[in-house]
Amino acid sequence: MTATMLAGRLDVAKGAFAVEEVPVPAPGPGEVLIKVEAAGVCLSDVHLIEGMLKPLYLKGDKVTLGHEVAGTVHTLGEGVTGTAVGDRVLLQAGETRDGVVHTRGVDYDGGWAEYALATATTLVPIPDELPFEQACFIPDAVSTPWAAITATGAVRPAEAVGVWGVGGLGAHGVQLLRAIGAFPIVAVDPLPAARERALAFGADAALDPADPGFAGLLREATGGRPLSVAFDFAGVAPVREQAMATLGEHGRLVLVGLTNKPLTVTNGTLVSYLRQQIRGHYGSEGQDVVDLVNLVRGGRLEFSRSVSGTFPLAEAARAVEALEHKEGDPIRLVLKP
Numbered sequence: 001m002t003a004t005m006l007a008g009r010l011d012v013a014k015g016a017f018a019v020e021e022v023p024v025p026a027p028g029p030g031e032v033l034i035k036v037e038a039a040g041v042c043l044s045d046v047h048l049i050e051g052m053l054k055p056l057y058l059k060g061d062k063v064t065l066g067h068e069v070a071g072t073v074h075t076l077g078e079g080v081t082g083t084a085v086g087d088r089v090l091l092q093a094g095e096t097r098d099g100v101v102h103t104r105g106v107d108y109d110g111g112w113a114e115y116a117l118a119t120a121t122t123l124v125p126i127p128d129e130l131p132f133e134q135a136c137f138i139p140d141a142v143s144t145p146w147a148a149i150t151a152t153g154a155v156r157p158a159e160a161v162g163v164w165g166v167g168g169l170g171a172h173g174v175q176l177l178r179a180i181g182a183f184p185i186v187a188v189d190p191l192p193a194a195r196e197r198a199l200a201f202g203a204d205a206a207l208d209p210a211d212p213g214f215a216g217l218l219r220e221a222t223g224g225r226p227l228s229v230a231f232d233f234a235g236v237a238p239v240r241e242q243a244m245a246t247l248g249e250h251g252r253l254v255l256v257g258l259t260n261k262p263l264t265v266t267n268g269t270l271v272s273y274l275r276q277q278i279r280g281h282y283g284s285e286g287q288d289v290v291d292l293v294n295l296v297r298g299g300r301l302e303f304s305r306s307v308s309g310t311f312p313l314a315e316a317a318r319a320v321e322a323l324e325h326k327e328g329d330p331i332r333l334v335l336k337p
């Protein structure tokens with residue numbers, strides 16, 4: 001192994017991202033060095049580079065991005081048990097340190113690198129038949145919608161749901177809502193390709209948010225029922241207002257997409273009268289990721305359609321640009337060191 005490696009580093013203060021040569025880190029007690037095989041590119045990485053999203057607990061000015069990571073165990077730090085060199089694993093997207101959640105690739109160095117450090121407890125073994133490219137994004141692009149649907153949104157079978165934004169998170173959101181029996185599932189996205197894939201992933205209807213007949217088309221899609229749960233998987237302010245207006249009694253608006261724009265409730269009396277709720281959502285629990293890997297192992301879920309393209313790590317900036325501008329209508333773009 002060489003002493004240095006490539007890593008995609010963000011200078012948070014300057015908002016400057018570049019792939020640089022840095023020393024390969026050594027695992028401390030309880031840590032493992034992972035040889036990264038695949039790492040996902042999330043819109044949150046774009047938000048970080050743009051400065052909309054700021055690390056809360058980062059020590060220093062620079063961080064290696066990448067919270068969606070899969071690879072093999074390369075070196076064990078002192079005292080690590082329960083894993084062996086060569087094991088195929090994915091990494092949880094964060095961990096609790098000093099009582100607060102730290103996010104990988106945000107608050108500490110992540111996996112847009114040839115090698116990454118991980119606390120041993122954040123390793124999740126993956127089956128041989130699950131390619132690294134499909135495993136890497138389970139800890140966010142799949143587990144975040146999973147937790148938003150099953151925990152924060154508490155969707156019950158046969159509830160009518162809306163999914164705003166059918167990108168990396170939303171496409172899996174549709175797939176998971178289908179798996180748990182929500183009905184109908186109405187997807188909303190301005191991109192025609194995103195609406196097409198929503199239907200392919202199990203949505204019952206797919207609408208353009210700018211369609212002047214939106215409200216009528218939604219009523220048609222649900223047979224006149226208001227939505228029980230609306231998910232913002234887009235991170236775009238107008239989505240929230242539009243989604244809020246579609247909810248019925250006890251309706252829940254779940255905010256997964258991230259934006260710092262003000263949240264406007266246009267009819268507060270109705271929200272009170274219908275006892276509606278706006279619920280923020282972040283990430284998932286470790287067990288969610290383990291459960292999802294088990295569902296893949298058991299043949300209940302598979303993500304081969306989700307990998308829209310791969311880029312060499314050295315071209316990470318190109319991948320970020322491609323996601324930001326939706327070049328090739330990506331679901332997930334994956335970096336390969």
Ligand SMILES: NC(=O)c1ccc[n+]([C@@H]2O[C@H](COP(=O)([O-])OP(=O)(O)OC[C@H]3O[C@@H](n4cnc5c(N)ncnc54)[C@H](O)[C@@H]3O)[C@@H](O)[C@H]2O)c1
Binds near residue numbers: 043257284
């Ligand atoms: N809360 C969390 O834990 C968490 C975790 C990961 C990502 N995120 C956030 O979730 C959001 C989505 O991330 P992603 O990687 O899936 O992004 P993405 O770029 O892959 O997908 C976003 C989708 O939203 C669509 N969209 C844009 N405007 C819309 C509108 N007006 N109505 C409906 N859809 C619209 C886009 O066309 C695109 O298909 C981002 O804001 C990201 O930061 C949150």
